[in-house]
Amino acid sequence: MARIRFNNVEKKYANGFHAVQNLTLDIQDKEFLVLLGPSGCGKSTTLNMIAGLEDVSGGALLFDDELVNYTPPHKRDVAMVFQSYALYPHKSVFDNIAFGLQMRKVDRAEIDKRVREAAEKLEITHLLDRRPSQLSGGQRQRVALGRAMVREPSVFLMDEPLSNLDAALRISMRAEIKELHQSMQTTFVYVTHDQAEALTLADRIVVMKDGVVKQVGTPDDIYERPENTFVASFLGSPPINYIDGTLKFAGGGAQFLHEALALDLPEAITAKLSGQDGRKVRLGIRAEDVDEAAAGGPGATIHGKVNSVLPVGSDQFLGFDFYGNELFFRVGKDLAHKVGDDVSLSVDLNRLHLFDKDSGASLLW
Amino acid sequence: MTDTVNIQPGRSRLRAAFGYEERSAMIFLAPVMLVLMLVAVFPILYSLYLSFFRIKLTRPNRTPFVWLDNYTDLFGNELFWTSVARTVVFSVVSVSAIAVIALLVSLLLNQDFRFRRVLSTIILVPWAIPYVANALMWKWIYDSGYGALNGLLFQLDFISRYMVFLGDQNKTIYLIANAFVWKEVPLATILLLVSLKAIPSDLYAAARVDGATVWSRFVHVTLPAMKPGFLLVMIYETMMAIRHFDLFFILTEGGPGDASHVLSWHIYVETFRNLSFGSGAAMSYVLALVTFALSYIFIRTLGRRV
Ligand SMILES: Nc1ncnc2c1ncn2[C@@H]1O[C@H](COP(=O)(O)OP(=O)(O)OP(=O)(O)O)[C@@H](O)[C@H]1O
Numbered sequence A: 001m002a003r004i005r006f007n008n009v010e011k012k013y014a015n016g017f018h019a020v021q022n023l024t025l026d027i028q029d030k031e032f033l034v035l036l037g038p039s040g041c042g043k044s045t046t047l048n049m050i051a052g053l054e055d056v057s058g059g060a061l062l063f064d065d066e067l068v069n070y071t072p073p074h075k076r077d078v079a080m081v082f083q084s085y086a087l088y089p090h091k092s093v094f095d096n097i098a099f100g101l102q103m104r105k106v107d108r109a110e111i112d113k114r115v116r117e118a119a120e121k122l123e124i125t126h127l128l129d130r131r132p133s134q135l136s137g138g139q140r141q142r143v144a145l146g147r148a149m150v151r152e153p154s155v156f157l158m159d160e161p162l163s164n165l166d167a168a169l170r171i172s173m174r175a176e177i178k179e180l181h182q183s184m185q186t187t188f189v190y191v192t193h194d195q196a197e198a199l200t201l202a203d204r205i206v207v208m209k210d211g212v213v214k215q216v217g218t219p220d221d222i223y224e225r226p227e228n229t230f231v232a233s234f235l236g237s238p239p240i241n242y243i244d245g246t247l248k249f250a251g252g253g254a255q256f257l258h259e260a261l262a263l264d265l266p267e268a269i270t271a272k273l274s275g276q277d278g279r280k281v282r283l284g285i286r287a288e289d290v291d292e293a294a295a296g297g298p299g300a301t302i303h304g305k306v307n308s309v310l311p312v313g314s315d316q317f318l319g320f321d322f323y324g325n326e327l328f329f330r331v332g333k334d335l336a337h338k339v340g341d342d343v344s345l346s347v348d349l350n351r352l353h354l355f356d357k358d359s360g361a362s363l364l365w
Numbered sequence B: 001m002t003d004t005v006n007i008q009p010g011r012s013r014l015r016a017a018f019g020y021e022e023r024s025a026m027i028f029l030a031p032v033m034l035v036l037m038l039v040a041v042f043p044i045l046y047s048l049y050l051s052f053f054r055i056k057l058t059r060p061n062r063t064p065f066v067w068l069d070n071y072t073d074l075f076g077n078e079l080f081w082t083s084v085a086r087t088v089v090f091s092v093v094s095v096s097a098i099a100v101i102a103l104l105v106s107l108l109l110n111q112d113f114r115f116r117r118v119l120s121t122i123i124l125v126p127w128a129i130p131y132v133a134n135a136l137m138w139k140w141i142y143d144s145g146y147g148a149l150n151g152l153l154f155q156l157d158f159i160s161r162y163m164v165f166l167g168d169q170n171k172t173i174y175l176i177a178n179a180f181v182w183k184e185v186p187l188a189t190i191l192l193l194v195s196l197k198a199i200p201s202d203l204y205a206a207a208r209v210d211g212a213t214v215w216s217r218f219v220h221v222t223l224p225a226m227k228p229g230f231l232l233v234m235i236y237e238t239m240m241a242i243r244h245f246d247l248f249f250i251l252t253e254g255g256p257g258d259a260s261h262v263l264s265w266h267i268y269v270e271t272f273r274n275l276s277f278g279s280g281a282a283m284s285y286v287l288a289l290v291t292f293a294l295s296y297i298f299i300r301t302l303g304r305r306v
């Protein structure tokens, strides 16, 4: 059982750097929470505060409604997997996994049993006598996981545990970590800057930037309903396209207007925009929300000249130069386009995003 | 046909055995190797050769070949065994003190505190002092008439009159060891500090999460990581201690009595005071072999799982 609560938590480092600002967050028991954000945004700092490796400079950190601001790491019942794995180099794999239990004076037979169980689950039984230096990156990763697993902690912390693995291994390990979460039935807090990892693993994602939380929500919320341009841009590949324009209400509906583009906004969106006539807005279109085959009406089509074609295996990305904006769209790879072609794409109007032009806050969510 | 193929059989065999790079390396290394032969290898072999003769400069014309007599005489000589015992005491005391002090100092310097840089620089000073200067300095510190140590102890009221420190048979060797330790600690500290700095901070974080106390972290993370550094310190300092000469020469000349009559001093006396070059060379050989054997043992025992 572990529910973790941040109440207005602050982190200031000794040099005065304000790494985490006014963080308020509720992590549910048995939840898989992912902290996502660019490098230096304070993800590791937040995780280290949960672990007790960094002091909390302000606010309250609670485990199951108990203040843990001043509780040392070993009394918090947390286990952690580090990006560098942090395996003890002179200890065998067995002793690496067993160390946390040995320190807690668990009896030998029990240690032996738990280590072997974990090793079996992770398929590293044959490696138990080796030293970390004799293992591959993927094997080390498993040992690090094993070390955390045998502790049977109530909170499982991971700081970019997959970032040192190659692409194929990373994807298969994602599945294993997800399985691990299901079988362990504990709270997981997972740090990554990889959006795909976050979207696959998380029950909820916390998107951070410069020490500030930009949005908290399910992967669906974060991807489909970004609350600001930062979150919208951080997820999606290629990134979301922006076009600046104005809102215009006419008749029963509303339109997005740009000098070369007029899009009729659907009912669902218009309903959220009452009183916004004439507002300067930033339109967001996700790269995959266009279709070349379907003929959109005049109020649902964007025209442009192709200035780059980037095949990416299953699909291709078309780059447009659209009145000073560089737009990228994802289209089927069977469409043969060359640089210089004029192309019309119909836009999926129901999936448009609208943000305030100045603040970047979403007008829809 | 065949006789035209092997015009220069020697050369082609050389070519076959070594690649182009090895052959050019040999050419470039040759001058250095030649110098090394002259200044190192030749004296080593020549002194081995000398150790098989009875050479006394007081009898320059009678230098009979005595085969291993110099060696067998040595092992029958009581003073030789005394000097071995003194050397063992000096080395064990010095090396243990150096290892412990260097460990503590390196742990201190690995912490973050305000005057760390200044302190690191100050601690390095003894390293920069030549052995002879160090010996002269300690001679002055231990002096019975105007020595700094006497002055200090007297003013602090620990002693009521000036003492002849180096005249005390039971203390001399330790006082000399103290001077030696003072000189050697800086280098040992640096060697240990290097291995300390190389420990990733994640390891300490992992150990903290694993529930390790400060002491367990030291035992399970710090000490194992320092093992290579320790190995180096032990080998190097043991070699330095076993062969050390300057302090004994300047402070006590082996005295009082035979209280500081160590092996290196014994060799010096035999060779340059008794002018007995043959047996001096034999002893030097024994010393060299012992040094070699000790470092081998260190590497085997300490280095096994580094
Ligand atoms: N000990 C420290 N002292 C001062 N500033 C620090 C310290 N540790 C981290 N920082 C700063 O705090 C900010 C957040 O660091 P943090 O390690 O949490 O980032 P992160 O989100 O984990 O980034 P990454 O993805 O690169 O690991 C960074 O700007 C970093 O420079």
Ligand SMILES: [Mg+2]
Pocket: A043, A044, A045, A159
């Ligand atoms: Mg980080």
